[in-house]
Amino acid sequence: MVGRPAIVELTSVALPDAELVARLFRTLGDATRLRVVELLIEQGELHQMEIVRRLDASQARVSEHLTCLIWCGFVSTRTEGRRTFYRVTDKRVRSLISSAHRFLSGNQAAIASCRKVDG
Amino acid sequence: MVGRPAIVELTSVALPDAELVARLFRTLGDATRLRVVELLIEQGELHQMEIVRRLDASQARVSEHLTCLIWCGFVSTRTEGRRTFYRVTDKRVRSLISSAHRFLSGNQAAIASCRKVDG
DNA sequence: ATCTATCAGCCGGTTTTCCGGATAGTAACA
DNA sequence: TGTTACTATCCGGAAAACCGGCTGATAGAT
Numbered sequence: 001m002v003g004r005p006a007i008v009e010l011t012s013v014a015l016p017d018a019e020l021v022a023r024l025f026r027t028l029g030d031a032t033r034l035r036v037v038e039l040l041i042e043q044g045e046l047h048q049m050e051i052v053r054r055l056d057a058s059q060a061r062v063s064e065h066l067t068c069l070i071w072c073g074f075v076s077t078r079t080e081g082r083r084t085f086y087r088v089t090d091k092r093v094r095s096l097i098s099s100a101h102r103f104l105s106g107n108q109a110a111i112a113s114c115r116k117v118d119g
Numbered sequence: 120m121v122g123r124p125a126i127v128e129l130t131s132v133a134l135p136d137a138e139l140v141a142r143l144f145r146t147l148g149d150a151t152r153l154r155v156v157e158l159l160i161e162q163g164e165l166h167q168m169e170i171v172r173r174l175d176a177s178q179a180r181v182s183e184h185l186t187c188l189i190w191c192g193f194v195s196t197r198t199e200g201r202r203t204f205y206r207v208t209d210k211r212v213r214s215l216i217s218s219a220h221r222f223l224s225g226n227q228a229a230i231a232s233c234r235k236v237d238g
Numbered sequence: 239a240t241c242t243a244t245c246a247g248c249c250g251g252t253t254t255t256c257c258g259g260a261t262a263g264t265a266a267c268a
Numbered sequence: 269t270g271t272t273a274c275t276a277t278c279c280g281g282a283a284a285a286c287c288g289g290c291t292g293a294t295a296g297a298t
Binding site: 166167168179181182183185186200201202203235236237 | 243246247254256257
Binding site: 015016018019020021022023024025026027028029030031033034035038064065067068071072073090092093095096097099100101102103104106107108110111112113114115116117118 | 134135137138139140141142143144145146147148149150152153154157183184186187190191192209211212214215216218219220221222223225226227229230231232233234235236237
C-alpha cells in the first residue's frame, strides 16, 4: 500500500551530535554575526536599521544574519509599530561568548596567525 | 634610505577583535576538529593513529586538523619515540565546549534546520 | 642497511559560505 | 489609496574551507 508522504518534519534527518555543535560554533564563526550578537548584548535591544548604522553593514546582510541568529535561537524579537526590535535573551549565549573571550586572552597571536587547514 | 624589510611578525596585521573571536569559533566549527578535541578531553591523551582509528578519518585529515588545533592553542603535544601524543591541557577549552553543549540542549532542532544565510 | 610505522605537507577539485546589488513584501500613516 | 519607512529574499560571483590522494621525512625494528 502506497500512502501519501509523511508530514515534513523539521529534523527529518538526525544529525550527529558533533555536527550540531560544530554548526553552533559556525554560527558565531562569522565576524558580522558575532558583532551583531555582541552589540545586542551590550545595548540590550535595537531595531534593524540601528544595527545597520552601528555596524556599517548593508541592510540585506544584517537582515539575513538576523534571520539565521533568530532561527538558531541566539536572538529573539519584538515588533512595535513598523519596527522590529532584536535582543539576546538566553543567558547561555552570553556565557558562551565570554567563555570564548576568556580562552582568547593569551592566544590572540596564535589564533590570528593560524592558517587553518590549508595554506 | 631603503633598509631591509622588517622581521616578519606573527601578527603583523592586527585583526579586529570580533574577527579573532569569530576565527576561534570557526576552529571548533568543523565536526572533525571538534570530535578530535572532544575525544582528547574524554580520553586524556592519544597518539595520532589512535585518533585516526577511533574517528574513522584519513590520517592526512587528522594530521592537518591537529596542526590547526595545536597552532590555535587547543591541543598540546608530547613526543615519545616515533609517536606523538596529543592532549587538551587548557581547561578553558573544556568550559568553552560545555558552554556550547548547554546552549545546545533545547535548541537542537532549531540549529539542525537552520539554513544559515543563503538557502 | 632496509623495511615499517607514524606523522607532515602539497595539490586539484568540490562544496560551503559570504557578499553586493537589485528586488519584493509589509505595516504604518497621510 | 498612495507613500514612506522598514524588513525579507533572490541572484551571480568570489573567497574560504574541506577532502582524497599522493609524496616526503623520521625513528625504531629486523
